[in-house]
Amino acid sequence: MTPKTLLEIDHLRTSGQMLAAVLGYLAPLVQPGVTTAELGEMAAAELKRLGGRPAFLGYRGFPSCICISVNEEVVHGIPDQRVINGGDLVGLDFGVSYNGMITDSAITLGVGRIGDDAQRLLAATREALSCGIKAVKAGARVGDISQAVQRRLERDRLGIVEELAGHGVGHSLHEEPWIPNFGAAGTGPRLEAGMTIAIEPMATLGGKAVAWGDDGWTISAADGSLSAHFEHTVLVTDTGAEILTKA
Numbered sequence: 484m485t486p487k488t489l490l491e492i493d494h495l496r497t498s499g500q501m502l503a504a505v506l507g508y509l510a511p512l513v514q515p516g517v518t519t520a521e522l523g524e525m526a527a528a529e530l531k532r533l534g535g536r537p538a539f540l541g542y543r544g545f546p547s548c549i550c551i552s553v554n555e556e557v558v559h560g561i562p563d564q565r566v567i568n569g570g571d572l573v574g575l576d577f578g579v580s581y582n583g584m585i586t587d588s589a590i591t592l593g594v595g596r597i598g599d600d601a602q603r604l605l606a607a608t609r610e611a612l613s614c615g616i617k618a619v620k621a622g623a624r625v626g627d628i629s630q631a632v633q634r635r636l637e638r639d640r641l642g643i644v645e646e647l648a649g650h651g652v653g654h655s656l657h658e659e660p661w662i663p664n665f666g667a668a669g670t671g672p673r674l675e676a677g678m679t680i681a682i683e684p685m686a687t688l689g690g691k692a693v694a695w696g697d698d699g700w701t702i703s704a705a706d707g708s709l710s711a712h713f714e715h716t717v718l719v720t721d722t723g724a725e726i727l728t729k730a
Contacts, residue, residue, distance in 0.1 A: 484651040484659045486677025491584055492718060495653060495679055498581035499716055499727030501535040502588050506577060507730050513592050515569045519551040522575075523562030530579060538578030538585045538656050545700065550576035550589075552701070557644055557685050557693055557710040558589075559700045569595035572605070574712045578656055587652050587681045588728035589714035601709055603639055604688050608711040611635040611664070611684040615649075616717055619724035621676040629666030632684050636664070642687035644710075647702065649683045652716055674719045679727070683714035 487495065508529050509522060527548045530537060537548030545561075552560035552574040553567070560574070567573060576589035591605055611632045618631040628649075636643050643665050651658030660672040664684050674680075689708030696703060704710050717724040 484678055486675050487653055487679055491653065492677070494582040494584040495586060495716070495718070495727055498535065498579045498584050499586040501530065501533045501581060502577055502579040502586050502728050503730040504533060505529050505579070506575060506588065506590055509575060510590065510592060513567060513573050513575070513594060515567055515594060517567050519553070519560070519562040519565045519567070522551055523547050523549050526577065534581070536580040538580045538587070542656055550574070552576070552710070552712065554709055555704045555707045557687070557702050557704060558647060558712055559702050561698055561700055567594055570597055572597065572601055572709055572711065576712065576714065584654070585652055585656055586716040586728050587656065587714060588716060589683060589712050591711040591713060600688055604641065604686065604709055604711045607636060607639040607641055608684050608686045609713050611686070612682060612713040612715060615682040615684065616715065616724050616726065619674065619680075619717055619719055621674060621719055621721045623674050624669055625660050625662050625671030625674070626666045627668045628682060629663045629671070630668040632682070633665040636684060636686050642689050642691045642704070642708065644685040644687065644693055645691050646693055647685055649681050649714070651678065652681045653679045676719055676721050678719040679716060680719065681714055681716045683712060685712045686710065
């Protein structure tokens with residue numbers, strides 16, 4: 484992946500701010516009684532109001548502007564008539580295109596009161612994202628990010644999803660390099676200033692194995708355990724990382 488130009492970076496910053504705004508708008512609306520389809524419609528309407536385009540809609544045939552994954556679903560849940568209940572974990576994964584430049588971000592929310600293990604899962608996965616971002620700077624290697632994420636998730640004895648990973652992003656939704664959530668520091672492609680990457684820890688309260696649903700998209704923990712997913716698009720700089728999808 485080649486570094487982005489200054490103009491492309493400017494467009495990515497705008498894209499990222501739109502994305503953060505939509506997730507910020509949607510988060511308090513994730514309440515008992517709402518359907519995932521209704522949340523998807525609200526996300527689409529808010530992004531249209533802001534002037535962005537949904538990056539997920541139609542991507543390899545995906546039928547919605549947003550992925551909404553509940554409880555054991557790790558990623559790529561398709562919004563439908565499923566009703567959100569108190570105690571659920573709900574993952575919102577969203578992508579925005581602005582002037583042809585794409586950003587990608589995800590959060591997982593607890594609905595109402597959730598159990599201690601669910602709280603631990605959310606906290607550790609969110610912190611793993613922060614650890615991965617702290618490992619980013621020009622000259623670092625992808626393995627530095629991977630190891631930082633892995634170490635934080637292992638502290639809480641979580642299942643680390645190995646079949647899915649972060650990735651480069653910008654001109655298209657998925658670019659090189661592939662950024663696993665496990666690995667060895669000092670290995671993998673070297674990062675350059677101007678690159679834009681999506682770091683996205685995915686973890687479960689059980690094992691690492693996942694299974695694909697009958698819809699061909701939804702990926703769930705194979706053992707049915709609760710899962711969490713957090714993601715930011717970041718710009719690699721000489722001294723660290725600029726989070727493009729932060730509110």
